[in-house]
Amino acid sequence: MRIYFTFEPRPDLRDPLVAEFPHVDFIFETGLSIDELQRADVLVTYGEDLNNENMNYATNLKWIFVASAGIEKMPAQAIMERNILVSNVRGIHKTPMAESMLAHILAIKRALPWIYEQQKKSEWSKKAKQSELRDSTALILGLGAIGSEVGRLLQAFGVTTIGCNRSGKEAAYMDNMVCFDQLMEALPKADIVISVLPKTDETTHLLKLEHFKVMKSNAIFMNFGRGNLVEEDTLNQAIQAGEFGYAVLDVFEQEPLAADHPLWSLPNVIVSPHISSHSSRYVERSLEIFKPSLEKWLRGEKDLDNVMDLSRGY
Structure with a gap:
């Protein structure tokens, strides 16, 4: 069994992995090598180094473990044609991303960007426009x-949570539920609108100008899912x-965001360069998901955690 990592975990994470599976040949490299890809039985990747061309060399590959949640950059058709099983680290992002979202919300509510600017100017002023998070209403699109997790944290701050998914089916830490077709009725109630939707045909340009027109004038709009949710021209308009009132954007239709894009300079926009999921514990948590799946795989089992349906995009 040859397992090829296209990234190198820290020694304190790599060495215990190798010791725990002494009968496995682990190869750790930074970047993808065609020679190693040809020999690999299992590939562990962040999912951005595979393409249709190099998949032609993956003749022995049977399982791809993606240390990421999204797969939109992977050659899905080529992988499906070869019957290669794909699993990912779904759920790994919930702690850092929920903390990032909460941090941005509290920063806006408590006027932290303004306070930081006053400090730069050495200006003592008490004119900050501050409000409270408690008794707000948050509409959360995407309930994985x-x-x-962000619903759980917001409820702890006294926020009413409205969940929104395709079916409207009940989800954890949501006080109320709506489906996509009910967005126009739900948006006017929300002080905070958060999207963590995946990229699918159904979510592409789901939000249109008419949706933004019914939002509260002081609402906070946050996109932490995928940039396809709304056309950037529509969002900018x-x-x-x-x-x-405010936009906090971690994802964009085109990444990286062009240096001359107007979103950089708007005073009520926070540009987060797709880093809300970053954490010093990211690889550690990835391996916590990978190891139990590897144990199953070595026993000949295929019911791994987080097996993905590439035809659906998640």
């Missing part, structure tokens, strides 16, 4: 591990027209 991340959406449920809604912000410029003052349809809502």
Whole structure:
């Protein structure tokens, strides 16, 4: 059994992994090598180094473990044609991403960006426009591990949570539920609108200008899912027209965001360069998911955790 990592875990994470599975040949490299890809039975990757061309060399590959939640950059058709099983680290992002979202919300509510600017100017002023998070209402689009975790944290702050998914089916830490078709009725109630939706055909440009027009004028809009949720021209138009109060954006239709893009300079926009999931414990948590699946795989089992359906995109 030859397992090829296209990234190198820290020694304190790598060495225990090798010791725990002494009969496995582990190869650790930074970046993808065609020679190693040809020999690998299992590939462990962040999912951005595979393409249709190099998949032609993956003749022995039977399982791809993706140390990421999204697979939109992977050659899905080529993988499906070869009947390669794919699993990922779904759920790993819930702690850092929920903390990132909560940090941004509290920063806006308690006027921290303004306070930091005053400090730079050495200006003593008490004119901060501060408000409270308690008794707010949050509408959360996408109710997997991340959406449920941010719902749990917000409820602890006294926030009413409305969950939104395709079916409207009940989800953890949501006080009320709506489906996509009910967004126009739910958006006017929300002080905070958070999207953690995956990239699918159904979520592409789900939000249109009419949706932003019914939001509260002081609402906070946060996109931490995928940039396909809304066309950037539409989003920019809604912000410029003052349809809502603040935007916190971790994802964009085109990444990286161009240096001359107007979103960089708008005073009520926070650009987070797709880093809300980053954490010093990221690889540690990935391996906590990988190891039990590897044990199953070595026993000949295929019911691994987080097996993905590439035809659906998640």
